[in-house]
Amino acid sequence: MIDANLEKKNRQPAKASSGKREMREACKRKNRRIVAGAVVINIGILAVLKYSGFFGVSLASVLAAFGISVDLAIPSFALPIGISFYTLMAVSYVMDVYRERTKADKNLGHVALFLAFFPGIMEGPLSRYNDVAPSLTAGEPLNRKNLYAGTLRIVWGMAKKIIVADRLNAFVKPVFDNYGSYDGGVIALAAILYTIQLYCDFSGTMDVALGMGRVFNVALPENFRQPFFSRTASEFWQRWHITLGLWFKDYVYYPVSLSKPCKLLTTKARKRFGNRYGPLLASAVALFCVWIGNGLWHGAGSQYIFFGLYYFVLIMVGGLIEPQCARVAQHFGINRDRWPYRALQTARTLVIIFIGELFFRSSSLEAGLAMVGRIAGNFTIEAFTTGSALQIGFGVGDGIIVALFMMLVLVVGVAKERGCNVWEWVAARRAPMRWGLVILLFVGTVTFGAYGIGYMPVDPMYAQF
Incomplete structure (x- = not known):
């Protein structure tokens, strides 16, 4: 979606009329909303799975300091392996597409391979799509x-x-x-x-x-x-x-x-x-x-x-x-x-x-x-x-x-x-x-x-x- 909006925006002439300028601004605003939504979803999932217990206990402690006793039932989640790493990599991919540093890949399998490449799934490193994806998708033989x-x-x-x-x-x-x-x-x-x-x-x-x-x-x-x-x-x-x-x-x-x-x-x-x-x-x-x-x-x-x-x-x-x-x-x-x-x-x-x-x-x-x-x-x-x-x-x-x-x-x-x-x-x-x-x-x-x-x-x- 971001890539389609960028192409639509870039097709507008440099010296556009008032209406076309408004269209370009509308595309930018739409992209910002899409990016914000993608970032919030990714970081939100990480926050719920990894930090809900910590923030729940912290909130209960703060309320207790003011004499308010709250018994929060905080569920316990099983953390997926490497969630912190591929969450940040997903955010970097979305942001780089929005900033036009990376062209959106229409092949979802390529993006999934980038996020889940097995050597880095446990501890990283935090790769950027432009740096790793070309060699990942090339499929060159071993030498x-x-x-x-x-x-x-x-x-x-x-x-x-x-x-x-x-x-x-x-x-x-x-x-x-x-x-x-x-x-x-x-x-x-x-x-x-x-x-x-x-x-x-x-x-x-x-x-x-x-x-x-x-x-x-x-x-x-x-x-x-x-x-x-x-x-x-x-x-x-x-x-x-x-x-x-x-x-x-x-x-x-x-x-x-x-x-x-x-x-x-x-x-x-x-x-x-x-x-x-x-x-x-x-x-x-x-x-x-x-x-x-x-x-x-x-x-x-x-x-x-x-x-x-x-x-x-x-x-x-x-x-x-x-x-x-x-x-x-x-x-x-x-x-x-x-x-x-x-x-x-x-x-x-x-x-x-x-x-x-x-x-x-x-x-x-x-x-x-x-x-x-x-x-x-x-x-x-x-x-x-x-x-x-x-x-x-x-x-x-x-x-x-x-x-x-x-x-x-x-x-x-x-x-x-x-x-x-x-x-x-x-x-x-x-x-x-x-x-x-x-x-x-x-x-x-x-x-x-x-x-x-x-x-x-x-x-x-x-x-x-």
Whole structure:
């Protein structure tokens, strides 16, 4: 319908008469209503299935604070696998057709294939129709190069998940589930290890998805770009879950910041606060919408809302103080591009990330605050000096295996950060080296993977979002 209205609108001459201009405006208004309806339906289904319980409990709590007791019967829904991912992809398709970035596909099967392409159905990445649909519908035959490169990436991703992420769960889960039994040092270590666990689980699953796509000659978008090399919180989110960040940027940030109310707010703010800080007010409104949406997208809980607001505040404060930091550095002759300053920025950003992921993993906002309180008020290393930390479920052997594999992950990350496409470089080597590396990774995963007696199966962590 949108495409038909666009064609009808575009057939009107550029210098149309009054009646034709009205027809063009009527087409635009009709398209806006269609798009709004499609977005509301898609987001509405997601909201009902995923958030009705959370909002119902929140409403009951607010009413109880005013002395109104309400017993809300909130039904429990079984969530379809990957609903958050293909809902956002459906919204992006509709919006791109409306903006004329994508031509509407008359073949419903092509659109359904785009939304339900199996490698990305569980955890993404969030693809755009123009980027993926052509290779999806081309149906090209398998070839040796794609088969090898895809297999290598699949095995690499499985190694990250099974060797590191699943093994770290044996330490992380007990600490987060019973944080009151541990001191601040153990909780701080659990927050660090959880961040590594989440990265290896999520990026490993992305490697598997992209590898499967490569096998079928479908180029899915990259979702990670060495996030732990980031120097600021803002840069971190440009490198972590890249496709989600771009989705919020294109379909939330820009529409809000370019809306009439925000433009009016910018005009008034410029007069009041000047050209430097005036536009930041409207940007803050748009950024607030992005981070509230980001938090809620990850889950229905107060800890996820806090997680979003945490990064909103940090990014806004960072933007406000950046000019002052630059002037101070210039005044004292500090070269901000030299490695000592960059290392300090990276270390600071890592601390910010660890705290954020602590709240992200916590069972509730209250639990997250309590854990941070124990780190700040009861930080000791006694559990490490006495060896009691090794009784939690993570022994010396586990630590050695994780450390060695993470060194390999670091080497690959440094190579990619310096512009080396590791997968293409390996794919260009001779067959014995190429397949030898695949076999080595496979054997290493089977040998050192975290499974069997003493380990609990760990589902892909981002599948729940």
